[in-house]
Amino acid sequence: MRSHYCGQINESLAGEVVEIAAWVHRRRDHGGVIFLDMRDREGLVQVVFDPDTPATFALAERVRSEYVLRIKGLVRLRPEGTENENLASGKVEILGQELEILNRAATPPFQIEDEDVSEEHRLRYRYIDLRRPEMFQRLKLRAEITRQMRAFLDRHGFLDIETPMLTKATPEGARDYLVPSRTHEGSFFALPQSPQLFKQLLMMSGMDRYYQVVRCFRDEDLRADRQPEFTQLDVETSFLDEEQIIDLMEAMLREVFAEVLDVTLPDPFPRMSYVEAMARYGSDKPDLRIPLELVDLKDVMAGVEFKVFSGPAKDPKGRVAALRLPSGGELSRKEIDDYTAFVGIYGAKGLAYIKVNDPARGREGLQSPILKFLPDEVVAAIIQRTGAEAGDLIFFGADKASVVNESLGALRVRLGHDRGLLEPGWRPLWVVDFPMFEWDDKTGRWTPLHHPFTAPAEGDVDKLESDPGACHSRAYDIVLNGTEIGGGSMRIHREEVQEKVFRALGIGEQEARDKFGFLLDALKYGCPPHGGLAFGLDRLVMLMSGASSIREVMAFPKTQTAACLLTGAPSPVSFEQLREVGIRLAKSAKAG
Numbered sequence: 001m002r003s004h005y006c007g008q009i010n011e012s013l014a015g016e017v018v019e020i021a022a023w024v025h026r027r028r029d030h031g032g033v034i035f036l037d038m039r040d041r042e043g044l045v046q047v048v049f050d051p052d053t054p055a056t057f058a059l060a061e062r063v064r065s066e067y068v069l070r071i072k073g074l075v076r077l078r079p080e081g082t083e084n085e086n087l088a089s090g091k092v093e094i095l096g097q098e099l100e101i102l103n104r105a106a107t108p109p110f111q112i113e114d115e116d117v118s119e120e121h122r123l124r125y126r127y128i129d130l131r132r133p134e135m136f137q138r139l140k141l142r143a144e145i146t147r148q149m150r151a152f153l154d155r156h157g158f159l160d161i162e163t164p165m166l167t168k169a170t171p172e173g174a175r176d177y178l179v180p181s182r183t184h185e186g187s188f189f190a191l192p193q194s195p196q197l198f199k200q201l202l203m204m205s206g207m208d209r210y211y212q213v214v215r216c217f218r219d220e221d222l223r224a225d226r227q228p229e230f231t232q233l234d235v236e237t238s239f240l241d242e243e244q245i246i247d248l249m250e251a252m253l254r255e256v257f258a259e260v261l262d263v264t265l266p267d268p269f270p271r272m273s274y275v276e277a278m279a280r281y282g283s284d285k286p287d288l289r290i291p292l293e294l295v296d297l298k299d300v301m302a303g304v305e306f307k308v309f310s311g312p313a314k315d316p317k318g319r320v321a322a323l324r325l326p327s328g329g330e331l332s333r334k335e336i337d338d339y340t341a342f343v344g345i346y347g348a349k350g351l352a353y354i355k356v357n358d359p360a361r362g363r364e365g366l367q368s369p370i371l372k373f374l375p376d377e378v379v380a381a382i383i384q385r386t387g388a389e390a391g392d393l394i395f396f397g398a399d400k401a402s403v404v405n406e407s408l409g410a411l412r413v414r415l416g417h418d419r420g421l422l423e424p425g426w427r428p429l430w431v432v433d434f435p436m437f438e439w440d441d442k443t444g445r446w447t448p449l450h451h452p453f454t455a456p457a458e459g460d461v462d463k464l465e466s467d468p469g470a471c472h473s474r475a476y477d478i479v480l481n482g483t484e485i486g487g488g489s490m491r492i493h494r495e496e497v498q499e500k501v502f503r504a505l506g507i508g509e510q511e512a513r514d515k516f517g518f519l520l521d522a523l524k525y526g527c528p529p530h531g532g533l534a535f536g537l538d539r540l541v542m543l544m545s546g547a548s549s550i551r552e553v554m555a556f557p558k559t560q561t562a563a564c565l566l567t568g569a570p571s572p573v574s575f576e577q578l579r580e581v582g583i584r585l586a587k588s589a590k591a592g
Contacts, residue, residue, distance in 0.1 A: 005042035006044055011077060011091045018073065020038060023039050024067045025039035029061075034048070034060045034061065036049070036060065036071075071094065072096075072099075073098070075095075145256055150213070158210060158211045158235070160213075163192070168189075176193065176217075181581065192217065193217060197518075201518075215229055219562075227558055233535040236530060237530060237531065240531065241529075245532065249535075270430070273431070274435065281294065282406065287416065287482025289425070290413065290415075294397075300378055315400075319401035320397070320398045321397050321398075322382060322397075323408050324395075325392060327419075352396040354366055354371065356383065359383050382394065426481060433472055434449055434472065436457075437449060452501055453491050453519075455473065455474045455491055475487070475489035476533070489532075498520065498523060
């Protein structure tokens with residue numbers, strides 16, 4: 001039906017007859033001559049119809065935007081001065097000789113080139129939205145990234161192996177999506193949050209090197225980089241340690257960036273411990289493009305009478321930290337109030353500050369409501385430790401360490417964007433040496449910082465029962481420009497170590513058997529040392545394409561309330577369907 005895509009028509013084809021099949025992007029009637037800008041996935045080309053072919057010209061007069069046409073015509077150079085340098089086909093046009101209307105189109109809900117369209121409207125009419133050139137380019141980029149990853153892993157001996165979508169519910173950090181079983185009434189499958197257990201079983205089966213581009217499902221609150229269903233590049237290997245896995249995955253990312261974006265990433269990527277990342281940036285996924293860091297003041301503030309600072313400074317779980325903003329003294333009171341409200345989202349009770357007008361004048365050169373509570377030597381220590389200069393502003397956080405880290409870490413990122421402090425380029429980072437567990441005050445028990453199958457650090461196995469909080473794991477996360485794009489670990493490959501971890505988590509023997517019996521059994525039969533990593537493909541494509549949300553790089557995403565506006569999902573089902581799978585609703589529920 002076509003000889004070329006629209007975007008392939010250029011001056012090299014001048015004098016040739018071509019055929020295209022595409023959509024009408026725009027129609028212009030210039031008094032006796034009709035111009036159609038035709039669009040397909042590869043671009044635009046201009047087609048001209050004149051009255052010399054009366055039947056074809058009459059048909060062109062009936063054409064409107066988004067009609068689907070097949071056109072045959074002669075490629076010719078555009079008249080001098082009418083070229084369009086923004087198009088690959090901009091130096092030529094097609095003189096239309098034959099035209100067939102393959103399908104008419106109703107007036108679309110919005111124009112393809114219209115940039116002021118709500119996201120709700122775009123998702124409801126996604127098949128129209130996907131006609132936008134920028135949407136096609138993002139999905140094309142996604143396909144190319146995936147292709148490069150597959151090619152790299154294929155060359156390095158990995159096998160592409162599928163794992164089940166209908167599986168057993170296991171605790172992996174979020175709620176499961178449950179699927180009722182018709183053949184096993186009262187029982188449910190779960191959609192996998194990740195292929196974690198199956199890829200470990202593949203290592204126990206001797207597959208040695210596995211990968212999969214796989215859909216994962218998590219029933220959790222959404223945000224810009226989360227969806228109820230998302231895609232991972234999942235990788236697992238046997239007989240490699242974390243250093244070898246990190247080196248291999250680094251090499252893959254470098255190759256992908258070089259081939260897809262012609263970008264050279266550093267070799268090797270820098271590394272930072274979890275403790276250092278939290279201390280300097282308040283986050284385990286720091287954006288290294290922002291040249292702002294947190295400075296600890298716990299020792300400085302422990303002796304002051306001002307309890308807002310001294311209380312957290314004396315609390316073993318507390319933190320007092322400062323964040324210096326160069327030239328921040330120019331911020332207005334309203335701007336400071338706005339930032340105070342912002343950190344409140346993260347649990348901060350306020351946002352103390354000091355404006356540094358002239359540090360050479362000591363206290364007289366400073367401006368702040370909190371100065372009266374701080375002795376001269378403490379003020380001097382703050383200025384010295386933060387390195388504040390004239391015109392700077394110092395923000396303070398004082399609370400539980402988790403609150404200070406989250407609030408000042410978020411403020412650091414917000415200030416970086418608001419104040420234009422982001423340095424150009426790509427800044428990858430490995431974060432390593434994670435704690436094995438974190439304490440959950442709500443449940444009064446330890447929870448895994450990653451997942452319960454992460455191997456403890458060498459030498460920490462004995463601490464699993466005596467001092468779980470002191471255990472470190474063999475986990476590693478890969479961060480790019482402040483976004484975690486992947487994470488992994490070495491896995492537990494000995495049954496007795498896995499049982500110790502379950503006990504540390506408060507998972508009893510019977511619960512462990514009920515939930516993970518098949519894994520514990522498999523560990524008995526010669527499990528090799530193994531580890532792996534999973535990349536968030538949607539997040540990676542979002543960053544590489546410059547999109548603001550993973551919804552922009554997914555063909556058919558859900559809204560932030562996990563709904564599909566296009567299909568109307570989720571939707572009610574009939575009582576007959578519910579009865580078929582053994583679900584019976586109470587009478588009050590039926591009445592509702």
